[in-house]
Amino acid sequence: MENNVKTGTLSLDVLDVDGAIRETAAAVAGDTRARFLAKAGLLGGGLVGSSALLGLNPATAGAQSATRDIAILNYALTLEYLEAAFYTEAEEMAPLSGELALFTRVVAKHERDHVKALKAVLGSKAVKRPRFNFRGTTEDAAAFAATAQVLEDTGVAAYKGQAPRIKSNAILAAALAIHTVEARHASWIRDINGEDPAPTAFDEALSMREVLEAVAATRFIVAPRRRRRRRRPQQTPTFTG
């Protein structure tokens, strides 16, 4: 079963559907903070609103803390969008039976609920749901099971990589609560696949860059086509009339 999966160099174009991730990644690095804050409307009155939502006191919490937490939440939301869409599509389309079908139903519900929770926290700051093409991995049982394992392991490593960078205790607690659920998913599908559920004594973290590279390499996230804002005159139809 071919999957068109390639290892890739960093290419955020496919992943970065409306520039939000690129901006948030830059914000995390801190080098375009002022530009990001201005663009995201987080300066002035906007900052108070978002900080309150995150449980921060704007007087004491730095602008950068709220910004970074928002960026991390949106990163998590993007991964959860992907997982939720992947499992939901497999529920519908993949020839699954027995325990694999049960796993898919249970995990699909979890991931959809993770999406809901993260969107509720982010409010208007939430990135939009991307378009996906799962390239057959939701339509074939073996490809699905293999892909699910990789996605879950990657999700665990992604949350782990961000946990120490989260400023708000509330956000951190939520991230930790999701992190171990993803680890349970990973263990479960590994066991179903006949792999070691817990292959090592310590799980490793992945940086945001490493995870985004891995996700971009799958080509699951598809850049939306721009709306037809014609720069050239519209071609006259040639329909029979």
Next chain:
Amino acid sequence: MKVVLRRGGLTVAAALAAVLASVTPAVAQEAQEDFQLSRPSEHMWRWAFVERATGARAYPAEDAPVVAGVRTRTPERTREMLPLLERRSVDGQLWVRARLPVLPNGTTGWVRRDRLSGYTTVRTHLIVDRARFTARLERKGRTVFRARIGIGERRWPTPRGSFMVRNRLAGFNDPVYGVLAFGTTARSATLTDWPGGGFIGIHGTSRPEILPGRVSHGCIRMRNADILRLDRRMPVGTPVSVR
């Protein structure tokens, strides 16, 4: 308090390949029954873009005869879209049976899944009743739009069958097509030399006074106000049933 953290970044391809190689028959496939990608009785249809030009074949095998070539672009230079019927896995390769925008109308063929984009689902359905000169749009089985239409003259009939709205053109300057034109996958069986292939459109008109009736070269015409109303409710990809 450091624990060893660093290793190379995750290589998804390698990880997938390793797992695929070791996944055992414990992950068994279900018996090979075609999966229905479109289910009209549930008011659900799927389509996909053609991402790579390919041959649509008589049956799902690389050496099956090609029924028709499928390209990535329509004559209007929009992205080609195919209405999808069933999906089947053959020797670990996924194939999809799609309706093809070729003559004779109603032709289908098997296309490799990896030549297509991700699927889009639509719940709307345009039903054209030639005898009554009406077009009706349903969403999830409920009528949400109705209009009187013009159809092809008897010598250039609007063909019967199952088709799909495959593009939408606006901002052009030809009153014959009114303010807005939708292209479909239906072809005129008589105007086979028409430039652009003789595809049947659904569009507005500069002459509403001649509707309803058999007035066109095959296209479905409606008043401009109606086509604008339809535009608000009908996404590209909507299946069209001409009865």
Next chain:
Amino acid sequence: MSEPLTLDLLDKDGAIREALDEGMQSTRAQLFRRSIIGGGTFLAGGLLIGGLPKIALGAPSAKQDVEILNFALLLEYLESEFYIRAVDSGALNGDARLLGFARTVRDHEVAHVNFLLSALGDAANPKPTFDFKGTTEDASMFRATAIVLEDTGVAAYNGQGPRLTKGTLAAAAQIVSVEARHAAWIRRIVAGPGYPNRPGDYPAPAVLDKALTKAQVEAAVGRTGFITG
């Protein structure tokens, strides 16, 4: 060391599970009473509210890390001893899958102990003595206890996470996900081939994993009577 209290751990829906539920309910009530600004935490996502632990007061510090890591060390000593003795007793020899689980998890927990010992150095608390009350000598008691221990370990680490300094948190995060993998693994073994009907028995029973406070975990562990000195 906590004083051992009596508890019949043969009851599968026992004290630790109650503690896990209690933790969730009191957390929710507390959160609704808190204000938004000034250390309060209130999130719009209803799902997240239920999953949050009490937010501890006091800023993270190296001193507090030591206290928390010693707490983690206690739990890892408990788990590693439990698995060491279960494997050595031969009680699991009739079930290859269960034995394989116990051996692997034993090795992991020993590795966790060793890591915590090296992190704590002279500040490490001494190893306690244990009496596992027969749960390491009978396969079905072992299975039930293992589920509770692993689930509790996850809840304990998640509860402490926000209290740790960031460097220590990074390390703890590497451990807690492995405990979660253990938990899912033993749950799947217990479910067996006729797959479980109750969502509460699934490898991943909930959308969010609960967190417990240190006091809640210490109380629950105390009630088992496993720690004798």
